[in-house]
Amino acid sequence: MFTVCCEAHTTKVSRNANMAKLQAGYLFPEIARRRSAHMLKYPDGQVISLGIGDTTEPIPEVITFGMAKKAHALSTLEGYSGYGAEQGEKQLRAAIASTYYGDLSLEESDIFVSDGAKSDISRLQVMFGSNVTMAVQDPSYPAYVDSSVILGQTGQFQKDVEKYRKIEYMKCNPENGFFPDLSTVSRTDIIFFCSPNNPTGNAATREQLTRLVQFAKDNGSILVYDSAYAMYISDDSPRSIFEIPGAKEVAIEVSSFSKYAGFTGVRLGWTVVPKELLYSDGFPVAKDFNRIVCTTFNGASNISQAGGLACLSPEGLEAMHKVVGFYQENTNIIMETFTSLGFSVYGGKNAPYVWVHFPGQSSWDVFSEILEKTHVVTTPGSGFGPAGDGFIRVSAFGHRGNVLEACKRFKQLYK
Amino acid sequence: MFTVCCEAHTTKVSRNANMAKLQAGYLFPEIARRRSAHMLKYPDGQVISLGIGDTTEPIPEVITFGMAKKAHALSTLEGYSGYGAEQGEKQLRAAIASTYYGDLSLEESDIFVSDGAKSDISRLQVMFGSNVTMAVQDPSYPAYVDSSVILGQTGQFQKDVEKYRKIEYMKCNPENGFFPDLSTVSRTDIIFFCSPNNPTGNAATREQLTRLVQFAKDNGSILVYDSAYAMYISDDSPRSIFEIPGAKEVAIEVSSFSKYAGFTGVRLGWTVVPKELLYSDGFPVAKDFNRIVCTTFNGASNISQAGGLACLSPEGLEAMHKVVGFYQENTNIIMETFTSLGFSVYGGKNAPYVWVHFPGQSSWDVFSEILEKTHVVTTPGSGFGPAGDGFIRVSAFGHRGNVLEACKRFKQLYK
Numbered sequence: 001m002f003t004v005c006c007e008a009h010t011t012k013v014s015r016n017a018n019m020a021k022l023q024a025g026y027l028f029p030e031i032a033r034r035r036s037a038h039m040l041k042y043p044d045g046q047v048i049s050l051g052i053g054d055t056t057e058p059i060p061e062v063i064t065f066g067m068a069k070k071a072h073a074l075s076t077l078e079g080y081s082g083y084g085a086e087q088g089e090k091q092l093r094a095a096i097a098s099t100y101y102g103d104l105s106l107e108e109s110d111i112f113v114s115d116g117a118k119s120d121i122s123r124l125q126v127m128f129g130s131n132v133t134m135a136v137q138d139p140s141y142p143a144y145v146d147s148s149v150i151l152g153q154t155g156q157f158q159k160d161v162e163k164y165r166k167i168e169y170m171k172c173n174p175e176n177g178f179f180p181d182l183s184t185v186s187r188t189d190i191i192f193f194c195s196p197n198n199p200t201g202n203a204a205t206r207e208q209l210t211r212l213v214q215f216a217k218d219n220g221s222i223l224v225y226d227s228a229y230a231m232y233i234s235d236d237s238p239r240s241i242f243e244i245p246g247a248k249e250v251a252i253e254v255s256s257f258s259k260y261a262g263f264t265g266v267r268l269g270w271t272v273v274p275k276e277l278l279y280s281d282g283f284p285v286a287k288d289f290n291r292i293v294c295t296t297f298n299g300a301s302n303i304s305q306a307g308g309l310a311c312l313s314p315e316g317l318e319a320m321h322k323v324v325g326f327y328q329e330n331t332n333i334i335m336e337t338f339t340s341l342g343f344s345v346y347g348g349k350n351a352p353y354v355w356v357h358f359p360g361q362s363s364w365d366v367f368s369e370i371l372e373k374t375h376v377v378t379t380p381g382s383g384f385g386p387a388g389d390g391f392i393r394v395s396a397f398g399h400r401g402n403v404l405e406a407c408k409r410f411k412q413l414y415k
Numbered sequence: 416m417f418t419v420c421c422e423a424h425t426t427k428v429s430r431n432a433n434m435a436k437l438q439a440g441y442l443f444p445e446i447a448r449r450r451s452a453h454m455l456k457y458p459d460g461q462v463i464s465l466g467i468g469d470t471t472e473p474i475p476e477v478i479t480f481g482m483a484k485k486a487h488a489l490s491t492l493e494g495y496s497g498y499g500a501e502q503g504e505k506q507l508r509a510a511i512a513s514t515y516y517g518d519l520s521l522e523e524s525d526i527f528v529s530d531g532a533k534s535d536i537s538r539l540q541v542m543f544g545s546n547v548t549m550a551v552q553d554p555s556y557p558a559y560v561d562s563s564v565i566l567g568q569t570g571q572f573q574k575d576v577e578k579y580r581k582i583e584y585m586k587c588n589p590e591n592g593f594f595p596d597l598s599t600v601s602r603t604d605i606i607f608f609c610s611p612n613n614p615t616g617n618a619a620t621r622e623q624l625t626r627l628v629q630f631a632k633d634n635g636s637i638l639v640y641d642s643a644y645a646m647y648i649s650d651d652s653p654r655s656i657f658e659i660p661g662a663k664e665v666a667i668e669v670s671s672f673s674k675y676a677g678f679t680g681v682r683l684g685w686t687v688v689p690k691e692l693l694y695s696d697g698f699p700v701a702k703d704f705n706r707i708v709c710t711t712f713n714g715a716s717n718i719s720q721a722g723g724l725a726c727l728s729p730e731g732l733e734a735m736h737k738v739v740g741f742y743q744e745n746t747n748i749i750m751e752t753f754t755s756l757g758f759s760v761y762g763g764k765n766a767p768y769v770w771v772h773f774p775g776q777s778s779w780d781v782f783s784e785i786l787e788k789t790h791v792v793t794t795p796g797s798g799f800g801p802a803g804d805g806f807i808r809v810s811a812f813g814h815r816g817n818v819l820e821a822c823k824r825f826k827q828l829y830k
Binding site (some may be wrong): 008025054074150276279 | 423424425426427428429430431432433434435437441443444450462466469470471472473474475476478479480482483484486487489490491494495496497498499501530531533534536537541542543544545546558561562565566567578604605632633635636661664665677679680681682691692694695696697698703706707709710711712713714715716717718719722730812
């Protein structure tokens with residue numbers, strides 16, 4: 001057949017201007033791209049990835065057994081189930097409530113099961129809409145900022161300061177102990193706060209979180225608290241924002257099984273929206289979140305949810321603690337390495353991330369140098385916000401042999 | 416401890432005005448609520464649900480075996496994997512492309528694997544943003560309209576006509592053969608179109624879809640085509656919009672394993688965004704959708720994806736055809752029942768939904784009467800849009816015994 005050559009058809013639909021505001025790609029696919037390019041350049045380079053915080057250790061059998069059992073059951077008349085409740089299965093919601101919030105008088109109905117924290121962060125933004133203002137820790141996990149940009153809550157990116165207009169960046173650095181100086185923070189509707197923090201690895205203390213909750217209360221703000229690394233806490237820092245009195249009236253908590261059970265690929269998390277949290281007109285936030293979940297989501301996979309239930313059995317909990325303990329040992333090895341090399345090293349104690357200072361250097365330069373000379377992928381701190389520049393995040397997720405080998409190479413590079 | 420009584424704290428965050436526009440609950444949770452209330456009233460009522468289109472038959476073993484195998488593999492060093500590509504595993508994307516789009520020169524990279532069509536409809540809306548206008552079939556699956564309202568694309572709900580301002584409702588009824596009279600449809604940026612249709616069960620013909628694509632092209636619109644029931648087509652109606660020449664320049668296709676493999680609870684679907692689809696400024700829509708998927712989603716569960724691969728093996732495809740065939744037999748039983756009772760009956764031939772006409776009656780009244788007198792849950796047509804009033808959707812998803820029993824009761828009620 002013969003086709004007359006023609007100009008490509010373009011629709012008359014305008015591209016969403018908010019999408020155009022986004023800078024380059026989302027951070028982690030960009031890291032993956034650079035890793036792939038490096039591997040093409042050095043096919044024999046023995047690349048080790050301590051970049052994206054991706055779990056590497058097998059899921060404990062007690063948990064995968066629960067999922068395989070559920071999969072098989074789906075082939076039987078008695079075990080088959082179709083659509084589940086969008087909010088998650090009752091039994092799993094109850095188990096999350098009692099395991100993680102047992103002493104905090106939160107109930108099954110306050111828990112919304114999700115396919116992971118990242119998805120729920122976006123669903124929360126869709127719920128809040130485009131007319132809210134927001135604050136984030138600087139540096140922070142990029143999904144908070146990027147989802148805010150997509151929803152139209154921000155202005156344009158300002159290249160000179162590497163910030164979006166209308167977002168309040170709360171600087172977290174060694175000088176302030178990685179907790180923002182709230183006296184300098186402007187009032188916003190929403191405050192995203194992650195503790196233990198990704199990327200700095202710092203966990204806020206009870207006293208700091210008490211101040212944060214009071215700050216949110218005084219300003220009438222809603223705190224979106226990301227506790228996805230809570231099981232990594234090794235001291236008496238709070239594991240949930242709801243340990244702070246009054247938090248139920250100001251906070252939402254987002255969490256995940258990803259880093260506890262190796263569920264980064266299985267996909268399971270949850271969000272807590274207490275009934276006490278109210279919009280300015282007295283309308284319960286939980287009611288709107290329920291509507292969002294019912295309308296834009298159909299529940300997490302029933303097999304993943306069976307895995308979640310297995311995670312929260314006594315054997316599952318013990319197995320998860322072992323997984324977490326393994327990565328904590330990795331963290332110690334990385335921290336000792338950089339400390340012995342004379343670097344200022346932060347995080348690590350309560351999180352699987354080590355935050356290494358390279359004063360006066362550009363994060364991307366350091367990232368590139370480490371990759372080029374050691375074949376180890378890290379994450380440049382500035383990818384998490386302008387205050388992250390001069391830092392590198394080293395993830396403790398890796399096989400022991402790889403972590404040891406990476407540390408050996410770091411020692412050769414910086415000796 | 417003694418607590419001084421105090422007024423509840425309300426935040427100063429305004430409720431998203433778009434959320435407030437939504438009418439009552441999302442349709443299907445509302446049906447579930449009425450069903451539960453009915454069961455409380457009639458504890459011995461033997462309720463049969465032909466309401467929400469929820470699959471009831473066990474998943475074929477060849478498919479659950481694939482998922483159980485993947486679950487077990489996740490406990491091994493060799494079989495473990497963490498974060499997958501947000502767009503889905505390469506192998507699954509390739510299998511979807513070759514199985515469903517093999518002759519249509521769509522590629523692996525045009526396929527975005529999702530946790531289901533409902534989630535992707537919402538992600539598409541987030542991508543389009545609040546400044547687009549949209550059209551829907553009336554009646555239609557409620558997620559299109561509700562997600563549009565949430566994103567702020569619409570005005571208020573007008574109670575008198577049961578429509579949201581700014582949405583173009585394309586009436587589909589027996590008079591026009593359930594295909595809209597496009598000469599009366601105003602130009603919009605986005606056109607949602609579902610074929611085989613939920614709820615009317617009607618599949619558009621090749622000639623109709625050719626006109627629809629031309630209409631979209633002439634108007635510079637983007638067509639979001641929902642083909643989640645394509646495997647139910649029993650005649651030569653197109654199974655994909657991309658069978659229509661030129662569709663790649665105007666259409667996105669959303670689809671799902673839910674109704675083919677009983678994956679309503681397992682959660683797996685896909686969306687096709689061809690590289691040829693461009694915004695008015697020439698920017699590829701696929702690039703923005705990729706950014707959305709990377710930023711607001713972390714991929715479908717790797718176990719569900721293993722299930723998807725099993726679905727697309729030769730044995731899996733055969734097994735899915737059997738599942739579909741079973742529900743098609745149910746559909747025939749329901750159609751024959753209502754036809755024999757003298758009703759005008761639509762749909763059914765190419766879809767697992769039967770659309771029964773009760774001229775001059777309110778859908779909710781018919782719904783309530785059927786539930787009260789036969790303990791069978793159906794879905795009121797008006798729940799899908801004002802043009803659905805006077806109709807009831809009867810779903811063919813059910814065990815054979817239940818379908819036969821429901822039909823017996825229908826015959827008693829309407830004899």
